Amino acid sequence: MKIFIAVLLALALSAGLAAAIQQDSGYILIAYGQTTVEMTIWVGVAVLTVFLILVILIFMSLRRGAKVSDSIGSFWTVRRAVRGRSHTTLGMIAFIEGNWAKARKLLTDSAKDTETPLINYLLAARASHALGDAPGSRHYLGLAEQTSNKASIAVALTQAEMQVENGRLEEALATLTRARRNAERHPSVLTLLKKVYIGLRDWNSLLALIPDLRKHGGISEERLAELEREALMGQLENTAQQGDTAALQQWWKHVPRNWHRDNGLLLSYCRVLVAAGDSASAEKLLRQSIKLSWHSDLVKLYGLIAGSDVARQLSAAESWRKEHGDDAVLLLTLGRLSLRNELWGKAREYFEQAYQLSPNSEVCFELGRLMVNLDEPAAAERFTQEALQLQGQSLPSLPQPSLSKLKE
Template identity: 35%
Template sequence: MKRFAFVLILLIAIVGFFGWAIAQDAGYVLISYDRFRYESSFWIFLGLIACLWLLAMVVHWVLGLLHTSGALVNPWSRRHRERRVSKASRSGLRELAEGQWSHALGHLRSAAEHDHQPLVHYLGAARAANELGEHEQSDELLRKAREREPESGLAVGLTQAQLQIARGQYGEARETLNALHSDHPRHAYVLTLLQQLYVQLQDWSALCRLLPELRKHRVLPPARLSELELLAWTAALEQTGQASAPSNEDALQALNQKWQTVPSGLRTEPLLVRAYADGLSRLGADAKAEDVLYAALKRQFDDRLVERYGRVRGQDPARQLANAENWLKANPENAELLLALGRLSMRNALWGKARDYLEASLRFEHRPGTCAELARLLAQLGDNERSNRLFQEGLGLLDQSSSNRIQTTSSS
């Protein structure tokens, strides 16, 4: 209230001053230039200047309002276009995450066409089109993204490879990823996608060649990388051992060459040794397979290798049996070793010893395979009654094992 009274008094004083000044002297202003001539009193001229200043301020305010206005004042203003693009972007990205592919495609494509940085919108629209089965439109959107932002070749290429893998276009995805790998050899995600693609294609040889780069650039955790390395080399050996070749000698040479490329630190792994020995046996090189298994078992005893050692047909069955019996001293209750000894004893026609070993194996662990081996031996020895019982027992163990696997699968 006091401030209002003060302003009112001040305003009255100013008006009174101007009234007194005008009454004292109206003043005179003359402006002349060439043929132009302007005459007025000083106070009218001062009022004209004040009106011009006020007009300029109003024009400045109106222009600023038009520049920053929304749809009510100027529907075509730049700010309104940015709002529409932003709204389309938010809606499209949300719909993409929600799986509303058709709506997401429309909004993201519209946002991409009007945005100065359209990459994210084009990539999202391409994914939505791919989910709708519109593969040509998806590829076209990726092409536009590359044209609008030429420096985004890596992002576009990665998205294209992912979409090609999702479509099952593994050959095209491989070409795309190989091109990206050539341009970006250290890029972790390019290497990851290549690794996943090789596993999908079961191209184990290519994966084995990629493994050193995966380790060098630390693309995967050490434990996962070691697991993948073991899987890849094991599968590569199995694949080579099963591959068709013009001759058995060529296939055997390819298998031996593949074994030589296995990293030295992995050649003692039981899974790899077993895969190599299986390939040798399959190609008729049982003698070498027996040597490989024996050398590995001398370094480290392993049930999986013992099982193979009992099956492989070496050059000297007696020596093979003696080797296996030497391991029995340190592993007297090993059911797998006793089974292998039973099989080797049968190969040497030592029927009584074979029976003892197989029965001992059954005492420590009931297995269908052991029951079958002992049943065959007993049938050969004329004990048909017990042989039939063992066959039935083995079948029961197989049925029980199958039921357990089904229950485990159902519960998982």
């Protein structure tokens, strides 16, 4: 039905057009210079119509050509992207396997065809580092930094890690210091700084870093406590090298109060004080600490120190027997303090009680030495031999000269 109506309309339009041409054909004159063109108006309309049709056809052809070109370009773009992803994956596999040369080639060849060239260049820099190619590492790090304005931290971290691996800790510190200005609390920056400070034995900086590590480093409290203890021990060692008791005491005042009860740190500090010639301060600190918190290592060290008043020192230790009377370490300490006060019988009594509770090499050696000076050679020899056996250093059974035979 629609076709029929269209045919009728076309016929009617043709008939009308033919009638109009017969009635008045019109006239068109086009003059340009010495050239003139004459035609009826209906011929002009026909020429214009043909021209418009040609323009439309050309436009449609160009548009279709552009679509074909886009399709071809899209095809090659997708092909390059697929190839880039494939080579990047193969490059990562080679990198993990330690095939550095192959990894670098695959990663660099595909860097421009992948959406993540930063990763390609960073891994290529690491592969160059593994190959000992320092210029290559710097070159690829530079390319990595150009891939994005946000790549500076990743590049700095990669560079610092390689510097740490090469033992260039000062250079790594400079690199990380610059990176920290841009990302002060970046966990990876903080973790690497921790490693560098430990390597450089920069204990002051490590202690200053611990609060940030606690907030942003993702490190357990147990590990942070180990780091803080290591840093404090390092500070103590550095201060002890000065041989100045005033400096040691000043350091102890600045140690956080919660660390004053750490037995390991306290023992080390007291030993350093004794080595520096300040046994009195060490004795006082140990006495106060043992009163607050009993610990065998503290008690043992107390017996090895000569305080300013050895009588008072013995009296303080004897007061601890009310709560810890059956402690072998305390009895050993009491015996040693009795020796310092020249109370030989009391010292022997304490040593023997300690021996009965826990016979060990220290007690046996103390008894052996005391028996020698009390002119009891048989007992002295017996305790000395037992001490050696307890240490695993017993002498082999060999013939020995007899005193009676020597006199003959």
